[in-house]
Amino acid sequence: MRTTQSPLRTLRFAASVALVCSLFVTTAVYWLRPIQAAYGALEYNRVIVAAAGLIPPDAALSDRDVVSRFLELETRIVDLELDWYTDAVDPLTYDYRPLAATRERPRYMPVYLLEQLGRLDRVVLPIYGRGMWSTIHGVITLAGDLTTVVGVVFHEHGETPGIGDRIEDAAWLAQWRGKRLYTDSGELMFAIGAAGRDASFRVDGITGATVTVSAVAAMIDDWFGPDGYGPYLAALRGGRDR
Amino acid sequence: MNARLASLHTYKRTVLDPIVDANPITVQVLGLCSALAITSTVLPAVIMSAAVIFVLVIANVTVSVLRHSIPHSIRLIIEVTLIASAVIIVDEFLKAFAPEVSSVLSVFVGLIITNCIVLARVESFAMHNGVWDSLLDGLGNGLGYSWVLISVASIRELLGAGSWLGYAVVPLATEGGWFEPNDLMLLTPSAFFVIGLIIWLARTVAVKRAHDSGRSSAPQRQSSKVA
Numbered sequence: 001m002r003t004t005q006s007p008l009r010t011l012r013f014a015a016s017v018a019l020v021c022s023l024f025v026t027t028a029v030y031w032l033r034p035i036q037a038a039y040g041a042l043e044y045n046r047v048i049v050a051a052a053g054l055i056p057p058d059a060a061l062s063d064r065d066v067v068s069r070f071l072e073l074e075t076r077i078v079d080l081e082l083d084w085y086t087d088a089v090d091p092l093t094y095d096y097r098p099l100a101a102t103r104e105r106p107r108y109m110p111v112y113l114l115e116q117l118g119r120l121d122r123v124v125l126p127i128y129g130r131g132m133w134s135t136i137h138g139v140i141t142l143a144g145d146l147t148t149v150v151g152v153v154f155h156e157h158g159e160t161p162g163i164g165d166r167i168e169d170a171a172w173l174a175q176w177r178g179k180r181l182y183t184d185s186g187e188l189m190f191a192i193g194a195a196g197r198d199a200s201f202r203v204d205g206i207t208g209a210t211v212t213v214s215a216v217a218a219m220i221d222d223w224f225g226p227d228g229y230g231p232y233l234a235a236l237r238g239g240r241d242r
Numbered sequence: 243m244n245a246r247l248a249s250l251h252t253y254k255r256t257v258l259d260p261i262v263d264a265n266p267i268t269v270q271v272l273g274l275c276s277a278l279a280i281t282s283t284v285l286p287a288v289i290m291s292a293a294v295i296f297v298l299v300i301a302n303v304t305v306s307v308l309r310h311s312i313p314h315s316i317r318l319i320i321e322v323t324l325i326a327s328a329v330i331i332v333d334e335f336l337k338a339f340a341p342e343v344s345s346v347l348s349v350f351v352g353l354i355i356t357n358c359i360v361l362a363r364v365e366s367f368a369m370h371n372g373v374w375d376s377l378l379d380g381l382g383n384g385l386g387y388s389w390v391l392i393s394v395a396s397i398r399e400l401l402g403a404g405s406w407l408g409y410a411v412v413p414l415a416t417e418g419g420w421f422e423p424n425d426l427m428l429l430t431p432s433a434f435f436v437i438g439l440i441i442w443l444a445r446t447v448a449v450k451r452a453h454d455s456g457r458s459s460a461p462q463r464q465s466s467k468v469a
Contacts, residue, residue: 014319029330032335
């Protein structure tokens, strides 16, 4: 084997290998990103459809079925400043998730409404917040009374495996079912931990996962308080015409 | 034997040797990390095998093409760069076209970069051999890795879930059949047992073959780095 020791030649060789390799990698990523993004959108739709109770969470549903079930839901955009629906952005193409990576609060959030027999039966509300290591994304489904929790799921997070990722535990999530966020007078009462509080307004924390659980608690306070969905839900509860 | 036949024979050996006599897992005990981690069911093992074969062939071929111009002082980092590029491309492809499997394989696709088998073949074979031979060597080692991986996964999925590649093979007790699946088979420790048994079997066969063909030493003493 011929060995070439000139430092300049070595540098030139290293630079050209790096350049060619990065070209290949960049090209692959450039062409494949849209396909990956489409898959990401489909997975998100699957989460929403499962949260709305249209399919069991682990059902093996074809992609086409997921989309058709998703279209059974009414997707509306809520303007969190005006606390009501808006047509300012297109509900089918709007994506709040790029904003979730920044600290900026989005003005618009999508909500997914399921009607049964002409009455509002379920509302699926996306939420997110800063967890231990990265952003926690979840959705909460409320019943037609807009205060009783039907279900909650955290579908995207980077919490510590074995500790914080217990927010995915079915048993823990099952505690949320039937709990109430608001009192009859519309005050946000729900809390995690909060021993001594009326059981219908609380779920247990997770031992060892204090940071993650506090993050989830902060998400609930944020998103269902006055700066989040709170006033919108109050207006909807009050019978404001959709 | 004429030259053409002789070279055909060498090609065959280049591909077949790493499948049995110099198998990267059973004989050289390389690449165990992924072999233990992703063999609870067959599908991820098949995809992982395809990914490793692809990376091995690409890395071997490119290093072989460049072998005369790679400066000796930076050859390892050049090799790793080439391997890493191939792995990233495979990973992106899986994320786009097989996202479920990709999430099962998680970091283990990325860890092909550090799989000893790839670097070992590139450094010890492709740096010193022609392009065609390197391609065959990559293929052979990839296949040698694959059959062990898929065998382990088949045993684990069959005993642990009563299915193969997701298709039910034996009727489960929970569904009115007779087969009581062994959950341990789906957990990591069982991978140790199963790989251990396969290595034992493969070496017994190798010793017997060596003995029958009159060779004095069986090929099990080549190297024993654990990856």
